[in-house]
Amino acid sequence: MRAEIGRRNRILLMVTFVLLVVGTLAVYSASSFISIRQSSDAGSFHYLLGHLQRICVGLVVGTVAYLLPQRTWRALSPWLFLMALILLASTVVPGNPFAPRIKGASRWVVVGPLRLMPSELVRFSYVLLVAALVSQGQVSLRRPWGFVSIAVLGMIPALIMIFQPDFAGASYLTAVMIVLMFLAEARLSHLLLLVLFLLSLAAVGILSSRYRMHRILGYGHPTEHVQEENFQPYQACIALGSGGLQGRGLGQGRQQRGFLPEAFSDFILAVVGEETGFVGATLLLSLMFVLCLCGWTIAADADDLFSQITAGGLTASIAMGVAIHTGVVTRLLPATGMPLPLISWGGTNIIVTLASIGLLARMGRGGR
Amino acid sequence: MSSRQQVLSASRRKARMRLAVAATALVFALIVGRLASIQVLSHDRYKRLADAQHTHRVVMEARRGRILDRNGFLLAGNRAVVSFEVYWPSVPRGEGHLIDSLASRLGDRAMVGVPVDRRGRNQIIARNIPYEDVSDLLEGNLPLGVNWTVGSRRTYPLGDLAASVVGRCRDGALEGLESKLNSLLAGKDGQRYVQRSAYPGLSMTDPEAENLLPRDGIDVMLTIDSRFQCIVQRELAKAVQRSGSRWGSAVVVDPRNGDVLAMGNYPVRAGNGSLAMNYAVQGYHEPGSTFKIVTLSACLEEGAVIPSDTFDCSRGQIAVADRTISDCHRFGPLSVEEILSHSSNVGTIKMANLLDDEVFYCYCRDFGFGSKTGVELPGESEGILKPPDQWSGVSKASIAIGQEVTVTPLQLAMAYAAIANGGVLYQPRLVAASRSEEGWRNWATFPLHRVLSEETSREIRRMLATAVREGTGTTARIPQVAVGGKTGTAERLSVGTGEYLSAFAGMVPAHHPSVVVVVVIDSPESEYRFGSALAAPVFKDVVSSMLATEPEIALGPYRSTEDELAARGPR
Numbered sequence: 001m002r003a004e005i006g007r008r009n010r011i012l013l014m015v016t017f018v019l020l021v022v023g024t025l026a027v028y029s030a031s032s033f034i035s036i037r038q039s040s041d042a043g044s045f046h047y048l049l050g051h052l053q054r055i056c057v058g059l060v061v062g063t064v065a066y067l068l069p070q071r072t073w074r075a076l077s078p079w080l081f082l083m084a085l086i087l088l089a090s091t092v093v094p095g096n097p098f099a100p101r102i103k104g105a106s107r108w109v110v111v112g113p114l115r116l117m118p119s120e121l122v123r124f125s126y127v128l129l130v131a132a133l134v135s136q137g138q139v140s141l142r143r144p145w146g147f148v149s150i151a152v153l154g155m156i157p158a159l160i161m162i163f164q165p166d167f168a169g170a171s172y173l174t175a176v177m178i179v180l181m182f183l184a185e186a187r188l189s190h191l192l193l194l195v196l197f198l199l200s201l202a203a204v205g206i207l208s209s210r211y212r213m214h215r216i217l218g219y220g221h222p223t224e225h226v227q228e229e230n231f232q233p234y235q236a237c238i239a240l241g242s243g244g245l246q247g248r249g250l251g252q253g254r255q256q257r258g259f260l261p262e263a264f265s266d267f268i269l270a271v272v273g274e275e276t277g278f279v280g281a282t283l284l285l286s287l288m289f290v291l292c293l294c295g296w297t298i299a300a301d302a303d304d305l306f307s308q309i310t311a312g313g314l315t316a317s318i319a320m321g322v323a324i325h326t327g328v329v330t331r332l333l334p335a336t337g338m339p340l341p342l343i344s345w346g347g348t349n350i351i352v353t354l355a356s357i358g359l360l361a362r363m364g365r366g367g368r
Numbered sequence: 369m370s371s372r373q374q375v376l377s378a379s380r381r382k383a384r385m386r387l388a389v390a391a392t393a394l395v396f397a398l399i400v401g402r403l404a405s406i407q408v409l410s411h412d413r414y415k416r417l418a419d420a421q422h423t424h425r426v427v428m429e430a431r432r433g434r435i436l437d438r439n440g441f442l443l444a445g446n447r448a449v450v451s452f453e454v455y456w457p458s459v460p461r462g463e464g465h466l467i468d469s470l471a472s473r474l475g476d477r478a479m480v481g482v483p484v485d486r487r488g489r490n491q492i493i494a495r496n497i498p499y500e501d502v503s504d505l506l507e508g509n510l511p512l513g514v515n516w517t518v519g520s521r522r523t524y525p526l527g528d529l530a531a532s533v534v535g536r537c538r539d540g541a542l543e544g545l546e547s548k549l550n551s552l553l554a555g556k557d558g559q560r561y562v563q564r565s566a567y568p569g570l571s572m573t574d575p576e577a578e579n580l581l582p583r584d585g586i587d588v589m590l591t592i593d594s595r596f597q598c599i600v601q602r603e604l605a606k607a608v609q610r611s612g613s614r615w616g617s618a619v620v621v622d623p624r625n626g627d628v629l630a631m632g633n634y635p636v637r638a639g640n641g642s643l644a645m646n647y648a649v650q651g652y653h654e655p656g657s658t659f660k661i662v663t664l665s666a667c668l669e670e671g672a673v674i675p676s677d678t679f680d681c682s683r684g685q686i687a688v689a690d691r692t693i694s695d696c697h698r699f700g701p702l703s704v705e706e707i708l709s710h711s712s713n714v715g716t717i718k719m720a721n722l723l724d725d726e727v728f729y730c731y732c733r734d735f736g737f738g739s740k741t742g743v744e745l746p747g748e749s750e751g752i753l754k755p756p757d758q759w760s761g762v763s764k765a766s767i768a769i770g771q772e773v774t775v776t777p778l779q780l781a782m783a784y785a786a787i788a789n790g791g792v793l794y795q796p797r798l799v800a801a802s803r804s805e806e807g808w809r810n811w812a813t814f815p816l817h818r819v820l821s822e823e824t825s826r827e828i829r830r831m832l833a834t835a836v837r838e839g840t841g842t843t844a845r846i847p848q849v850a851v852g853g854k855t856g857t858a859e860r861l862s863v864g865t866g867e868y869l870s871a872f873a874g875m876v877p878a879h880h881p882s883v884v885v886v887v888v889i890d891s892p893e894s895e896y897r898f899g900s901a902l903a904a905p906v907f908k909d910v911v912s913s914m915l916a917t918e919p920e921i922a923l924g925p926y927r928s929t930e931d932e933l934a935a936r937g938p939r
Contacts, residue, residue, distance in 0.1 A: 037567060183384055185377060238421070240406045241414020254422045258566025278407035282400055289396045296389045300382060308381060316388065323395050330402045 005301075009364045012294040015287050016342065016357050020055055022272075022284060023343035027051045030256045030264035030271040031345065037258075047264055047345055054347040058354030065358030073359070074135070074306055077128035084121035085157055091118060092163045107164050117348035119169040122157045123176055124352045127313030129153065134184045135306035141186040150181060151194055167205065168336035172324060174198055179316040183299075184309050232267065233331045235260045239270035240281070240330065247277030264345045266337040269329045284343070285326070291342075291357075292319045298364040307363040314356040321349075423574065424562045429520055430555030433585030435534055435545065437594040438629075438800055442525050443534045444546065448499035449521045450506065452514060454484075454491050459513035466511035467493070473505065496521050522546075528636045530597045532646040533590070533628075533745065533798065543643055545798065548746045549588060552802060558582030587803040591627035596620050599913040600632035604887075607906045608634045611892035613870075617647035617777045618887045618910065623785035623875070624925055625813040626794025628743070629883065631778070649741075649748045652774040653888060656858030657711045657840075657899065658873045659770030661787060661828055663720045664708055666731035669824045672722040675831075678703050681714040689761025693717060693769070708831045709839025711855065713769045720768035725756040728764065734819045735783040736793055737775055742814075743796040751775045770858060781886040784873045787828050788881035791820035826879075833878035844874055844904035846912055849922045852878030853907065855899030867891045872903035876911050880924035885910055 031047035042049055091099040091106045099106045109116045130150055133139045139146040154177035161170040178198075182191060206213060239255035242248070253274040256263035263271050273281040295315025302308045318341050325340040327333035339346035341353040406414070435444035452474070454467055464484070471478045471493055478494045499518065506516065522537045535544015542550055561577030573579060600618045608616040620630035631648045638644045645651060667673040681699035685692055695713050707715030720728060732738065738753030751774045754763065766772035778796060786793040795814035802809055820828075832852030835841045840855045853874025859867070871888045875881035887903040887910070889896075896902040915921055 033565065037565075179388065183381065183388065185380055185384070237406055238414050238418050240403065241410050242418035243407055244411040244415065245408055254418065254563065257564075259421065273403065273407060278403055281403050281407070285396055285400060285403075289392070292392050292396075293389070296385060296392065300385045312385065312388065319392050319395070323399070326399045326403075330399060330406060332399070332402055 005364060008294055008297060009361050011290065012298075012357065012361055012364065015291050015294070016354075019284075019287055019291070019342040022287075023268075023340075024048070024051060024055070025250070026268050026272050026275075026343055027264050027345045029251050029253060029275060030268055033257045034264070050347070051345045051350075054350050055354075057347075058351040061351050062354035062358030065355045066362045068362070070304070070306055070310075070363070073128055073310070074132045077125060077132040080125035081122070081129040081153075084118055084125045085160075087116065087118035088122050088157055088160050092160055105164050105166060107161075107166050107169070115347055117346075119157070119161055119164075119166060119173065120348040120352045123173050123317055124314070124356065126154055126157070126173070127176065127180060127317060128310060130180055130184065131306045131309035131313060134309055135304065141181055141184050141190075144190065147181070147186055147190045147194075150184075150186075151177070162205065165209075167209075168324070168338060171202070172320060172338070175320055176313065176317050179320070180309065180313040183312040183316070232261055233328065233335050236267050236270040236329045237331055239267075240273040243274040243277045243281075245278050247273070247275050247280055250275055262337060265339050266325070266344070267329055268340050268344045269326055272343070273329075285322075288322050288341075292322075294364070295319075295360055298360050302363050311360055311363045314360060318353060318356060321353075422564055423577070424564050426560045426562050428558035428560055428582045430557050430582040431520065431584040432522060432537070432555065433549075433553035433803075434587045435553075436587065436589045437530070437592045437597070438590060438627075439593065439595075440589070441594045443530055443590065443592070443594070444537075445523050445525060446520045447523045449496040449519050450499050450502050450516050451495045451497070451519060452493040452516050454493055454514050456486060456489055456491065456513065459511070463511060463513075467514065470505075470511060470514060474502075526594060529594060529601065530590075530592050530631070531636050531643060532633045532648070533592060533631050536643055544646065544746070545588075545590075545744060548744050549799070552588065553585040555585035556583040588799050589801045589803075589808070591622075591629060591797055591800045592631070593629045595917050596630040596914055597632060599910055599917070600630040601634065601636070603906050603909045603913070604632050604634040604889075606909075607889060607902060611870075611889065611896040611902050613889045613893075613896075613902075614891040615644075615647050615651065616887070616889040616906075617651055618885065618906070619648050619777050619781040620910070620914075621781045621785045621796065621884045621886075623788035623794075623881055623884050626782065626785065626797045626815075627800070627813070628778075628796050628798050646745060646747075647888070647890075648777045649743060649745050650776070651888070651890070652749045652751045652776050653869050653871075653890065654773065654858040655770040655775045655780055656856035656869065656871060657713075657770055658780060658854050658856035658871050658886075659773065659775070660708060660711065660716050660768070661832070661854060662732055662735050662737070662783065663716050663723075663728070663768040664704070664831070665735075665787070665820055665824060665828055666723055666728055667719045668704075668827060669731070669820050670723060670727060673704055673719055675704050675827055679707060679715045679718045681707075681712050681718075684712075684714060686714045686717055686765075688717065688765040691762050693762075693765060705831045705834055706839075708854070709835035709841075711835075711840045716768050717765045720764060725759065725764055728768070729753075729756050731819070732767065732773070734793065734817065735786060736779055736816075737773065737783070741776075741778055741782055741796050743778060744798045748778075749776050751779060770856060777886050777888045780871075780873055780888075781884055784875060784886065785884045786819050787825045787832075788875045788884050789825075790822045791818050791825040793817055793819050829875070829879055829881070832875070836874065836878070840900050841872070841874070841904055843900045844872060844908045846876070846908055846915070849876060849911075849915065850878035851876055851908075851911070852881070853904070855904055857898045868894070868897035870897060870899045870902040872899050872907045874904075874907050874911075876915075877922055877924050882921050882923070882925045883911070883914070 028048040032044035035044045035046040087109055090096055091109060098109050098111055100110060102108060107117060109118055139149060141147050141150060158170040158173050235255060239260055253271050255274055256271050260267050260270055272284055292315055295311060299308050299311035299315060302311055321341045324338040328336055328338060339349045432446055437443055468483045471480050471484050472482045474494045477497050480493055533544055535546040537546040558580045560579045561574045563572050563574045604616045604618055616634045618632050622629055633647045635644050678701045680701045684695035684698040693713050699712050702712055702715050732753055738751055740748045740750045753773050763772055782796055793816045795816055797813055799811050801811060829852050832854060833850055836844050836851045836853050841853050844851055844853050851874055853872055856871035858869045869890050870892055873886045875884045885907055887906045889902050892902050
C-alpha cells in the first residue's frame, strides 16, 4: 500500500514536471514573435522569463503547501478566503489605483511588477473553506440551510466577478462549487434546484450584456462574425487544423505571428496543436488526464474528510480549467479567456495550480 | 453521527467520486474526439485557410528596358514612384488628423480630399508620385497605419520627341516600338512567397517556396538621332500649321545602311491626347511625280532610253485609252533630263510606253513598293500596287507618273536611298543595338537586293541635282551644297475634291549623298498645293538645320579620288 502511494505521488510530480517543461517550450514558441515585436529589452525571451519566474514562485509555494500539515490549512482557510474575497472586492471599487482596467475589465490587482488575479485565489481558498467547514461538522450539506450557506459563500465572489466583468471566471467558480457540493454529499434535489436557479441567472446575465450576447451568437454561427466575436476561436481552429496529424514542427507555428490573439495564454493549446499536431495535443491531454486521475484517487483514498473534499475540489478545479480552455480552443464552448493549467503563461494560475498539486501530494502521502 | 450513517456517507462519497472520474474521462474523450475531427478530418480545409492568410505572393517587377537614341540620349526610361495607402484598422484612435496632414502635404497628387473621407479598410491616398518628390517624407516617420510601396513608371524624358516611333507604354497599353519590341523590353517579372504576420512590415520570405528573381528587360539603342528628330518635328509642325494641312510626315534615312535617322509626324497627338497615327509608315498616299524616278530608272537600266534621247512632249497632252493626261506647261521636245527636271507627265508616259508591263511592274516591286519595308514598327502599311493582270488601259501611264499607286513616306525614302547609295535597296533599320548581359550588341543592317547598277543610279542622282538646280525643285536649293531631289504634287485619291498632297524627296550632297530626306504634307490650302511650294522648302529648312548641327553631312560619306571624278560626272 505504501509503495503504491509513493508511486502515485511520483507519477503526480513527474507529470507535473513534464507539463511544466512542455508549457515552457510552448510559451516560448507562442510568445517569441510578439515579444520581439513589442521590442522589449529581453528580445524574444520577455514572456518566457516571466513564465519561468512564476514557475519558480509556484514551486516554492507548492513546496510550502506540501510541507504544511492539513490542520494548518484547515485553520488558515477562513482567513485565506477572507483575504481573497477582499482582494477580489477591491478590483470592483471604482477608482482603485491598484486595479486598472486591462482589456476592458478590472480582473487584476497590480502592485508594481506584481500582478495577481484574485479570482484564482478565491477558487482555491473556497475549496479549502468548504472542506474545513464540512469536515469539522460545522455545516452539513445534507440540510437545506447548510446547503444554502455554502452556496451563498460561493456566489458572493461569483457575483463580484460578474461586476469585474469576468463572466467566465464566475461560471468557473460556480461549476467548481457545484462539483464540490456534489462530492460533499449535497442532496441531488438541492443541487438540481441550484443548477436551475443558476441557469436562469445566467440567461438573464447573457441577455443583459451585448458583449456576451455576441460571444454566444458567434459561437452559434462559426462562419459569420469571423472578423469580430468569432475571430479568436476561428483562428484557433485554423491553427489546430493546419497542424494536422503530426504538426508543423516545434517553432514552426505561424498562427502566433499575430493571427491568434493571446496565443501564449488563452489559446496555447492551439499553438501546441499546430506545432505538434493531433499526436502532440492528445499526448498533452493524456498527461492532463493522468494528473486528474492521480487527483481523484488521492481524494478517494484519503483518510480524512477534509483531505477527501479538498483533493476532490482541487482536482475538479484543475480538470475544469483544462476542459474550459480546450473547449474554447476547439470551439465547443463560447470564446473566453481561460489559461491551460501548468501550460499557459499566467502568473496567478500557475502559482495556484502548483500550490494545489503540492497540497494533493501532501494528501496523497497519507497521514494527517 | 452514528457509525451506520458514517459508513453510508463514506460509500456515497466513494460512489460520487467514481462518477466524477467517469465524467472527467468522458470530457477528455469528447475533447480528443473534437481534436481529431478538427486536426485530422478537416486538416485539408484548415490548411487551405491557413495558407491563404499566411502565404502571400509578391510580384517583383522586372525593370523595363530603356530606349536610347543613337547618341545615348534617353527616349524612354523608368522612374521610381511611390504609392501611399492607409489601412484604417491600424490607425490609432484620435490620430486621424495625421492622415489628413499627410494628404494635405501631398497636395494635388493625393487622391483624397482633406479631411480624408474614410472608405473601406484599405484606402489609397496617392498613387505614382515620383520618389524624389517624397523621399524626405519617407525618411521621416509616416503616421501609423500608412503603408507605401515603390513601383516603377515609364517616363519619356524628351516628351513628344520621336513619340510616334518610340510609342508609349501606359497601363499595359502599348504602341510603337514599345509594342513591337515588348518581348525584349518587358523582361520577366519575378515572384517571392512571403510568410506574413498579422502586422504590416513584419514578414519574411519563405525560403522553401518557388522564389524567382526578376529578369530585367533589355535596353535598346535606336538609329534615331534626337537632334535631327527635333529639327524634323519642328519644321513639320511649322509647315503644317502655316499651310493649314491635315498632316505632315518626314523621314530622314542614311542611304548607306538604311538607318532611320529621324521619323517625324505632325500632329503627334490625336484630339484625345493619345498618339496620332505614325504617318511615315501608315499614311499611304499617291506619290505623284516623286515616283517618276522609278519609271526613269527602269528605262535607263533596261537600256530602253539613254540620257541623250529626246521625247516630243506634244504640247503637254497625251491620250491614254479613254483619257487625256496633260502637263502644266505645253512642252515641246525635251531631253530625258529635262523631262525629270520639269516633271513632264507626257514625257514620262512616253518613256514608260517603251517598257514591257511586266518589266515596269518588277522595277516598282524591286524599289520596295507594294510590300512592307519590314521596319520594326507595328501596323505598317504596304501601300497599293496592282499587278499588271489587274491593270486597265490607263494603269501603266498612271503608275508611271505616280498615280493609281500608293506608297508610304518610308517606302519612298528607302527607294530614294537605293538611288543614293548606288542601287541597293535596304530594309530600314530602327534598332542599332541592344544590351544584353554581355554588353551592347549591334543589330545587322539588311541590304535586300540590288535594284540598279552604279552607273544608272549615278545618272539619276545627276538628273535629280539638275531638277533642284534648274527644274521644279529650285525651292529646295541650299547655298554651298548640291541638293538632288524631286517634287511631287498628287491629287488626293478622292479625285475632284481639290485636295492635294505636297511631297519632296531629296538627298544631300546630291552626287554622293549621306542623307535622304522625304517630306510629305497632306491637303494643304491650295496656294501651297505644289510640292515646290511647301514640301521642298520644308526639305530645305530641315537639311539646312541638319547641316548646321552636323556639317559633315555636306561632305558625303567618304571621298576617294575616284568618287571625286565620278561626282563631276559627264556633264
